Amino acid sequence: MPELPEVETIARSLSPQVVGKRICSAHVLLPRCLQAGESLLPRLEKARIVRVFRRAKLLLIEVEPQNDASPLLLVFHLKMTGSFFVHPADAPPLKHTRLIFDLDDGSRLFFDDTRTFGYCRVMLPNELDAWDFWSALGPEPLEQSAAELGAHFATVCKGRRAAIKALLLDQCIVAGVGNIYADESLYRAGLRPDRPASTLTSSELLRLASALQDVLQLSIQECGSSIRDYKDANGNAGAFQNSFAVYGRKGQSCTRCSSSLESCRIAGRATVYCPACQT
């Protein structure tokens, strides 16, 4: 379940393996995984990979087509089980390989995805800008100060009766947060996930902003969280799952007060919290 820290880790680990190489050919093994841009596929031939980066939970590969002024973007959403790996020449597709990009040094970039929720879109820059999902994305939580993020939370929480956790998961409110980091940041901020957003004070929202930034930064330092499937583009697992305070710990004791952690469902997601520490 790659969220912001995992996608960031994948981008960082993939970048040195592919930037500067040219794409020789693209193979679509699962057609519905290519959600847009089929007509642009021929332009990928001999295109040079210039950048691998992340925005929200999306991983983007920017390429320069050989005889074309306009760059192209390969935009991936990994959803739950998407992953990348660079294989040697002639490596055959694996059971869950959905896309293969043959590179000019003979290596092969695989996009694998067990549950096939993930997708790739090949897009021109103006198409990316015009894509509703892209243009609606909220701010990157790590690209502003805690005070600025807290003030942003205060603005968007005003008058909202939805649970604060539901807002954290909303990519239009803040980009890149999924179930793990929503639960972990609410725990660190001492806030119940089911609190109606409008009931949070500005100081509580500042605490939440700060906790969210802390937990995302720490996780990036640990190369993300590996629950089941997640591995970076070198095949390495992350380690932040060892630091979870609440996620996946329903019924276990709170590390701070020893209360039994409780669970509920918010916005359709399993939610774990400490009934004593979070108010």
Add this chain to the structure above:
DNA sequence: TCCTCCCTGTTC
């Protein structure tokens, strides 16, 4: 604003 669906592997 909330619910269902999409999908497959793992766990109960």
Add this chain to the structure above:
DNA sequence: GAACAGGGAGGA
């Protein structure tokens, strides 16, 4: 063999 994991689209 059912329950569960879950991001986001789409519908009520």
